[in-house]
Amino acid sequence: QSVLTQPPSASGTPGQRVTISCSGSTSNIGTNAVNWYQQLPGTAPKLLIYRSNQRPSGVPDRFSGSKSGTSASLAISGLQPEDEAVYYCAAWDDTLDGRVMFGGGTKLTVL
């Protein structure tokens, strides 16, 4: 059971804008930066957004992240078929000795 809550699924048509939410608490998203990962079928996850709204080099600017309070969002504009993947949010949680928390993942379908 994930401490970071994501919707299990999302969908959109090519060209559309979709958003995926990630809800946490004061011990994780409320205090620390949020990261987003994209996992294409059969592959390892890939860092998509770090520090809540920064893109690593090579990630298209169609992907953007934001954070407000204890929630975060990933937005994908100009949706493309190759964006079909599972998206995970992650953050450091300060509880006890601290740990990395992942959201349960959101399966994005491009219709």
Next chain:
Amino acid sequence: QVQLQESGPGLVKPSETLSLTCTVSGDSVNTYYWSWIRQPPGKGLEWIGYFYYSGGTNYNPSLKSRVTISGDTSKNQFSLTLNSLTAADTGVYYCATSGIMGPSTIESWGQGTPVTVSS
């Protein structure tokens, strides 16, 4: 560009111990965070823990009593040991690394190695 490669047995018996090794190229394990993450079949990601270059470790509380992560700077490798295995430990195991931005910002991942716990 750092590259990570997991190695270890693909099949382990219940109650036995899993040992996996991650070989690192393009960087030194004598820097920042080196983590293990796993993914049960059809499910999401679970952080197992990390080894920090200065020798510190941090583990998922749900696995802490069964897991050890350590580094070997002479071989530029780090390893995972997980004991008292059950079927619930079946999944793909990834080794990964994080830099200055902290352990939740995982910049590079291995390709993953599948592990099945079965008699």
